[in-house]
Amino acid sequence: MADRQTIDARGAFCPGPLMELIAALKLAQLGDEVEVLSSDKGSVTDIPAWVNKVGHTYVGTVEHDGYWSVVIKKAK
Amino acid sequence: MSKTVLIVGGGLAGTIVANGLCRQLGNELRSGAVNITMLGTTETHMYQPGLLYIPFGRMREQELYRDQRRVLDRRINFFVDPAKHIDVEKNQVTTNGGRTFRYDYLVLATGSRIMPQNIPGMKEAGHWFYDIEGARKLRDALGSFQGGKIVVNVNAPHKCPVAPLEVTFMLYEHLKAKGLWDKTELTYTYPIGRLHALEPVAHWAKPEMDRLGIKYETFFNTESVDPASKTIKSMEGVELPFDLLITIPPHQGQQVIEDSGLGKGGWVPTNTKTLHRDGSTNVFVVGDTTNIPISKAGSTAHFEADVLIDNLSTLIQEGCMARDYDGKVFCFIETGLSSGTYVWFNYTTPPNPGPPSQMVHWFKLAYNRLYWLSARGLL
Ligand SMILES: Cc1cc2nc3c(=O)[nH]c(=O)nc-3n(C[C@H](O)[C@H](O)[C@H](O)COP(=O)(O)OP(=O)(O)OC[C@H]3O[C@@H](n4cnc5c(N)ncnc54)[C@H](O)[C@@H]3O)c2cc1C
Numbered sequence: 140m141a142d143r144q145t146i147d148a149r150g151a152f153c154p155g156p157l158m159e160l161i162a163a164l165k166l167a168q169l170g171d172e173v174e175v176l177s178s179d180k181g182s183v184t185d186i187p188a189w190v191n192k193v194g195h196t197y198v199g200t201v202e203h204d205g206y207w208s209v210v211i212k213k214a215k
Numbered sequence: 216m217s218k219t220v221l222i223v224g225g226g227l228a229g230t231i232v233a234n235g236l237c238r239q240l241g242n243e244l245r246s247g248a249v250n251i252t253m254l255g256t257t258e259t260h261m262y263q264p265g266l267l268y269i270p271f272g273r274m275r276e277q278e279l280y281r282d283q284r285r286v287l288d289r290r291i292n293f294f295v296d297p298a299k300h301i302d303v304e305k306n307q308v309t310t311n312g313g314r315t316f317r318y319d320y321l322v323l324a325t326g327s328r329i330m331p332q333n334i335p336g337m338k339e340a341g342h343w344f345y346d347i348e349g350a351r352k353l354r355d356a357l358g359s360f361q362g363g364k365i366v367v368n369v370n371a372p373h374k375c376p377v378a379p380l381e382v383t384f385m386l387y388e389h390l391k392a393k394g395l396w397d398k399t400e401l402t403y404t405y406p407i408g409r410l411h412a413l414e415p416v417a418h419w420a421k422p423e424m425d426r427l428g429i430k431y432e433t434f435f436n437t438e439s440v441d442p443a444s445k446t447i448k449s450m451e452g453v454e455l456p457f458d459l460l461i462t463i464p465p466h467q468g469q470q471v472i473e474d475s476g477l478g479k480g481g482w483v484p485t486n487t488k489t490l491h492r493d494g495s496t497n498v499f500v501v502g503d504t505t506n507i508p509i510s511k512a513g514s515t516a517h518f519e520a521d522v523l524i525d526n527l528s529t530l531i532q533e534g535c536m537a538r539d540y541d542g543k544v545f546c547f548i549e550t551g552l553s554s555g556t557y558v559w560f561n562y563t564t565p566p567n568p569g570p571p572s573q574m575v576h577w578f579k580l581a582y583n584r585l586y587w588l589s590a591r592g593l594l
Pocket of ligand 1: 223224225226227228229254255256257263264265266267296297298299324325326327344345346374375378469471501502503504511512513514515516545546547
């Protein structure tokens with residue numbers, strides 16, 4: 140069964156949302172989804188750009204009040 | 216009945232917590248109302264930040280170690296007997312030695328470890344300084360290095376966010392002093408799109424590297440290392456040749472955490488403010504082994520430990536918690552062999568490092584000695 144986990148990286152200055160995602164993906168199984176909550180607007184472009192570059196699947200982004208939820212799926 | 220506080224892990228966080236509790240619970244320890252037990256893996260306590268200096272001959276191995284029983288308050292029952300299974304339902308921990316320890320309050324402080332074996336070829340072809348064997352091997356490799364391509368390769372997640380930059384700038388000065396810089400090409404790789412996770416540190420590092428002629432490759436997440444062709448390849452599709460590969464391998468928490476079902480990769484889901492293990496009211500997590508999305512660093516461990524000492528002693532004495540952890544992290548950063556800077560931040564305050572100075576470098580060197588006072592809880 141594919142899993143879904145949420146990383147709450149809001150206000151995380153170091154290592155930050157993308158680095159947390161990279162770390163989480165290393166432990167995830169193929170098909171698992173990871174949701175990253177980020178208060179850094181940069182994540183909205185950074186995360187999908189990186190995910191596409193390395194061949195995972197970008198699922199989507201939802202804007203909330205003061206933060207974004209970016210969801211990706213482990214594809215390799 | 217006496218209440219037992221059991222601390223698993225006698226590194227920085229566990230030691231500060233244990234000594235701090237002794238300070239706050241003097242009466243309870245004297246009357247026997249409380250007892251404190253610690254489980255560790257060795258008789259010695261290592262000052263890990265000192266490992267950075269070993270390859271450069273700037274610290275001697277024996278300076279890194281102290282007898283753990285002398286660092287700990289004498290009132291702590293210390294066992295060199297690693298935890299094998301942690302049962303948070305039954306409130307007990309069993310050990311490699313076959314003992315069972317019951318607890319009223321449990322502190323998980325087992326830290327993190329390097330996992331070069333998780334990347335094909337890295338263990339065979341890589342050098343590192345994150346453990347003593349690695350630091351020794353790197354010292355030898357640097358000693359015989361006569362020029363060529365060096366790659367400093369950073370992988371996520373890893374503890375001590377600044378050590379990779381520090382080793383890079385220290386390498387530059389070391390090679391310059393040995394007259395080898397002109398024969399060397401040094402490339403620094405980093406997992407995300409800038410040179411450091413902390414934006415202001417990245418902004419400072421880029422012009423510094425440009426000025427010194429240090430190359431860099433961002434968005435570099437290691438896929439594999441080929442020991443035969445001496446190349447390292449990223450998931451992003453970049454391949455770099457090397458004569459000497461210095462890597463900060465990816466980290467995980469300890470096996471016992473995974474084996475006990477307490478967290479994937481050995482990272483324990485932890486409340487960011489109270490430091491409770493998610494789902495427990497009598498289990499606390501401190502230091503590198505939490506899954507809190509902040510830097511895995513000694514200073515983080517220290518600030519968390521201070522909060523935990525207040526909370527645990529207030530819980531025992533008054534039945535309530537004292538205060539929240541605010542996410543504070545403080546890091547000294549060596550910007551060369553003779554200058555340094557520092558940076559701090561918390562959950563709500565962004566980082567803002569000052570300009571590098573010789574004075575801050577001296578502070579860091581002083582801290583290398585003062586560490587033992589802070590582990591004892593005197594600083
Ligand atoms: C090269 C290097 C440079 C660094 N530089 C800095 C720096 O400049 N500034 C900074 O803030 N931080 C620095 N750090 C990071 C810092 O050392 C760690 O973040 C800090 O030690 C974390 O404390 P901890 O107590 O969580 O883990 P540790 O100090 O690693 O302690 C964990 C302890 O748990 C024990 N343990 C493991 N498994 C078991 C088990 N099954 N049973 C019982 N015990 C167990 C281990 O033996 C160990 O003693 C550096 C680290 C390295 C490697």
